[in-house]
Amino acid sequence: MEASLRKTIRALRGFLTIPGAISFSGLLVAIGVWSLELYLRAEYPDFVPKFLVVETDTARAVFTTSASASMSALVMVYSIVLLVYTMAASAIGPRLLQRFGDDRVSQISVGSLGATFLYSLECIWLSRDGVPMDLTVTVGAAYMIVSVMLLLVFVQRVSTRVSIDREAAEIALALDRQVSYAIDRSTPLMARDLVLPDASERTVLSTADGYVDAVEPSQLLTATQAIGATVFYDVQPGDFVITGAPIATVFNDPEKVLDQHVIDAVPLLLVRTPEGDLRFSVNLLVEIALRALSPGVNDTFTAIACVDRLSAALATARAHGLSIGVHLDTEGVARVVSPTTTADTLFNEAFPPLRRASRRNGLMSLALVRAVARMIRIAEPQQREAMFAELHLIAEEVSASDLLDADKAELLSRIQKTLELQPQPPE
Incomplete structure (x- = not known):
């Protein structure tokens, strides 16, 4: 379950999913604002201040211009992302493309332009019956202002991301966070200092190829503690394993109830993360x-x-x-061990x-x-x-x-x- 959740989160945070979700929200907001305006006009005919009143033809012209400009800016942003980041990755290192793709500023900037485009497109369609759209135009103007500001932030972000020293500093900060997280999970025990249990043992083989993404022992610890077993992994995060290769030795599990837990605790990915x-x-x-x-x-x-x-x-x-x-159970006993x-x-x-x-x-x-x-x-x-x-x-x-x-x-x-x-x- 934990491994599946990590894979799902990793898939949902990509350069396609997050901008796509933000862009799609533009359609929902357009329908919601338009429906709200219809309701308010029916209940409160004079709710819109005079300085916000816009003719229907003017509103359509505003939305048409907004849709055209946001799409042009969206194409430009994608072009900059692909060109500049590819050049930076070739000069610094190809594995940096993954980091660039996870950049939240770029994702939000692309998503905001997509949301502005879809909002404007939907509003053009909703204005077909000549219904006043004063509040809808106001929200659309807010979308345009936010998109312009995020575009400026995006340009500034790209100009710093292509700096090698800055990127090295960003990677170092990520490493510092990883080290701090690992320190919080540290135990004074070392794998080499542990004595192998005097019990029946067997080897668990890998069922797939890939890089070990992490050792996630939470469910495995519960299962091993329940039957008094111990698992010694032969692999650690970052190692590449192939199908049929030994990945762990299990002690005191004659019924082979831990095999799936042992495999699930070391999720395999196509690339290292x-x-x-x-x-x-x-x-x-x-x-x-x-x-x-x-x-x-x-x-x-x-x-x-x-x-x-x-x-x-x-x-x-x-x-x-x-x-x-070395991972300990609730009683302080080493149950899951990796290098x-x-x-x-x-x-x-x-x-x-x-x-x-x-x-x-x-x-x-x-x-x-x-x-x-x-x-x-x-x-x-x-x-x-x-x-x-x-x-x-x-x-x-x-x-x-x-x-x-x-x-x-x-x-x-x-x-x-x-x-x-x-x-x-x-x-």
Whole structure:
């Protein structure tokens, strides 16, 4: 049920559904306002102030002009969306098209123009009998004013969305929200520290192909607690599975009553999405940085901006002890377990590919060192192992690069100063 609800919400928020719903509301509002005006004229003949009185021919001309202008603007908006966002996605990253399509400002702007067009079209048809439409014209004018204002907001929004630094900041904000949500669901337990139950076990196989969108254990937790079973997943959000591949091991379920619950708790999608996949936004920032470091783009400062944003999100995850993957029942017993995602997991997914891409780029290597140093200085001593290991690897990359000896010496000196923060083993 939960997985189906997520898929339904995802389908209903698209660039077609939301503008379509707003546009269709224009028809309903036109009929409602027209009916209301007929009723008010019958009950209160003088309810319309004189300055709002409009001749029927004038009203039809207003609606005809409104319908024509709104449709022209609608075509222009769609053209801008497709052209500008496609160009931005090709320059920044193709997976950004999904983010652009989910942009609420664009959706509402397109919907308001569609609503204005359908409202005007319906009012032209309703005015065929020469019925006065003073209130209807007033509401139509309000539609036009709102559409013009939203069009201005849309243009301003598009001009900022195509900025790489701004888009990286937007992705980082989304990552911060995902990290905060994951922190709230964290438990101090780690999957690798759990002991496998001494009970009968069996493997549950995937029934479809796709990317794991999330682990949604609410119903599965209830079912496992009821029979005393435990489920260990082999996959986590973002993984791709194929039909027949093992996805989980179930303990203490000899009657096989949990199979459908196990499959439903990991919904599969055709593409990865950021909703339940904490690694998605991390990978998106890494992709932008790697594309910026490619010889065809050669935009080091965009890559540095992505690294800075990543360091902030990972520092937050480390400071609050991010550890998501072990789900407890109402009695505090681990019932549903998937590979644990921690700050180190995200760090090891983001920084090694950036390090390898920065081997011949001294400026980027320096940015990586600074980012790791920032995280080390605010981390607890027991949390620094992965970051110190990465610094050693950065030092090896710098030593093996073809940078000038003076540049190598400066970078290695900065790395050494940071490594001095590493506690020394007792003699």
